[in-house]
Amino acid sequence: MSKKVTNNLVADIKRDHVLTDRTVYSQLSYRFENIIQSIRWNIKNKQEKIEAIDQIVQDGHTFNQETGSQIEPDWVQLSNNRQWQVDQQDVEQTLLEYFIKAQKELFVDDVHKAKSQADAFESLKRIAS
Numbered sequence: 001m002s003k004k005v006t007n008n009l010v011a012d013i014k015r016d017h018v019l020t021d022r023t024v025y026s027q028l029s030y031r032f033e034n035i036i037q038s039i040r041w042n043i044k045n046k047q048e049k050i051e052a053i054d055q056i057v058q059d060g061h062t063f064n065q066e067t068g069s070q071i072e073p074d075w076v077q078l079s080n081n082r083q084w085q086v087d088q089q090d091v092e093q094t095l096l097e098y099f100i101k102a103q104k105e106l107f108v109d110d111v112h113k114a115k116s117q118a119d120a121f122e123s124l125k126r127i128a129s
Contacts, residue, residue, distance in 0.1 A: 009098075010105045019106070032103045039096045046089040053082045 017024050056062050062073045 009102045013102075013106060025107075029103075029107050032099060032106070036096065036099050036103065039092050039099065043089055043092045043096065046085045046092065049085045050082055050089070053078055053085070 013019075013028065017028065019025050019028070056073055056078060061070050063069065064071050
């Protein structure tokens with residue numbers, strides 16, 4: 001069902017935008033990070049929904065929200081809902097990998113700076129202890 005997709009996003013952005021312009025670079029970098037964080041949040045949110053369904057299956061029942069009484073869940077619906085969340089999570093994971101790869105290609109300086117900052121922090125922690 002999945003197909004091989006070439007990441008043309010990087011080429012399109014490099015063609016359409018002047019990345020040496022500080023404003024353009026900054027805004028694009030910010031938006032990419034924002035998209036990546038949003039996708040990560042969606043993956044986490046879908047995982048929480050999957051775990052909630054798994055808990056209902058483990059418990060063997062659920063509760064009516066209005067009355068608080070124990071009820072038998074619709075197992076078919078739960079199965080369909082769980083699979084829906086898993087499928088969406090797979091799509092989100094693919095998007096995450098796509099955008100992270102594009103981010104690394106577009107913002108090489110930021111990637112090196114972040115690694116340099118992390119290395120310096122680790123070095124200072126070792127010295128301090």
